[in-house]
Ligand SMILES: Nc1ncnc2c1ncn2[C@@H]1O[C@H](COP(=O)(O)OP(=O)(O)OP(=O)(O)O)[C@@H](O)[C@H]1O
Ligand SMILES: O=C(O)[C@H]1CSC(c2nc3ccc(O)cc3s2)=N1
């Protein structure tokens with residue numbers, strides 16, 4: 171589908187012609203019926219244990235767990251928390267939540283007590299699913315929040331909370347149900363919230379993004395395109411955390427397509443590479459740090475990755491150089507960048523066979539409208555003009571839970587204002603420049619840190635880099651680079667400064683200097699946590 175330009179410089183990705191999912195009774199029923207239809211196909215593979223799960227196993231288990239949730243008093247639109255790493259039980263808990271018409275609130279398993287408390291007080295879950303890894307911390311924080319009535323643990327328990335059920339015991343106990351079927355309650359799809367996902371907390375405290383059943387159903391209809399190879403013969407791999415919007419939606423979309431999804435609970439170099447080799451993985455969902463790993467790490471040469479056809483990368487900037495290095499080294503035929511926000515359900519822009527210029531994030535998906543505006547005046551901009559990206563469409567969130575002020579700031583007359591600066595070219599292919607909040611203001615110039623970082627990553631002695639603005643009385647801010655050197659190399663601050671001087675325009679020079687560090691602080695999806703670096707500047711003693 172090619173984009174069109176509507177009056178007022180509005181770019182349109184075209185209509186979603188498919189309506190199977192959107193016209194369904196509910197999201198939960200859609201997933202149940204899809205799984206039932208795929209029968210004995212393998213749909214999930216645990217890369218650690220090697221366990222394989224068929225669609226009929228998933229269907230039967232979701233039905234059973236849905237009955238259990240109802241017996242525990244979970245009603246339509248109640249909130250269920252889900253704090254676990256990628257696992258078959260994560261998928262069962264989420265889909266059973268959808269089946270009973272509840273709202274599912276995934277929680278980042280690396281959250282501290284304070285962050286768990288913040289997230290719980292956003293979504294206020296009645297029941298929380300936990301894994302062995304998270305049960306103790308969740309129990310401790312839940313005991314301080316009266317709205318939590320019960321915890322269902324995949325394994326392990328805790329003395330910190332009285333009402334903890336063991337999932338496996340309940341699943342084996344026929345007192346709950348032996349009925350082979352379950353009818354999901356009919357949903358008010360535009361209002362009923364399916365997911366409350368926490369944004370990544372890159373620019374501040376995470377926000378509770380409410381995604382309605384229709385947000386997900388429309389995304390499913392836009393995503394499920396006819397493919398040459400039947401989806402049942404496609405093996406995908408994901409290590410993207412399912413508690414994050416990107417990971418969660420890849421689980422849901424692949425489940426509804428009947429593909430075989432190999433998952434990892436967390437990234438481990440050998441496990442990641444051996445899973446690709448062992449399961450002959452064809453497509454992998456990626457984030458930039460994983461792409462940099464594939465491009466640069468020596469261990470990659472030890473594995474046969476020849477089955478890889480497509481790498482789908484998003485969530486943070488991917489440099490063209492990294493893309494080229496991977497193609498050169500591994501020969502992956504297709505690297506597809508996508509751009510999305512928690513607030514847009516899944517990606518709104520994604521590259522395809524016809525639109526995949528190096529460094530672009532692709533073109534609009536069907537059902538999505540875009541406009542680029544001057545962030546100061548609101549003026550509608552045209553092709554090749556840099557401004558704030560705004561999107562409208564069926565995947566745009568209902569709003570931030572408990573925060574109408576931030577919702578009104580983010581969504582104005584139906585348009586999601588992303589806070590990202592970008593532009594589209596004459597072919598309506600989009601390019602992300604940076605975030606408004608991250609731009610370095612040097613003497614009136616707006617310097618995008620991502621551009622200097624991409625340049626620094628091309629230096630053979632530099633393993634990773636992050637650039638921020640160092641406050642300066644005269645100039646406002648001076649670009650300053652935090653640099654991680656490759657192992658056993660000689661590299662001075664002046665070498666780095668000279669390198670940028672030779673390759674970048676004057677405003678982008680590292681007048682703020684260079685600080686060598688052991689690692690760049692990032693969140694799981696590879697976003698640089700610049701606020702941590704800014705704090706480091708204020709307190710130089712703090713170590714990274
Ligand atoms: N392909 C991409 N290239 C560059 N940036 C991207 C890409 N995909 C996503 N992003 C960035 O990720 C953001 C969406 O990320 P997410 O919703 O996970 O939370 P966040 O915006 O990082 O955190 P918070 O909103 O809590 O500050 C986008 O606004 C954009 O800045
Ligand atoms: O839609 C796709 O095929 C893949 C390509 S990259 C992508 C992304 N989805 C999201 C969702 C939320 C978010 O914060 C970032 C991304 S990138 N989705």
Ligand SMILES: [Mg+2]
Pocket residue numbers: 369370511
């Ligand atoms: Mg955001």
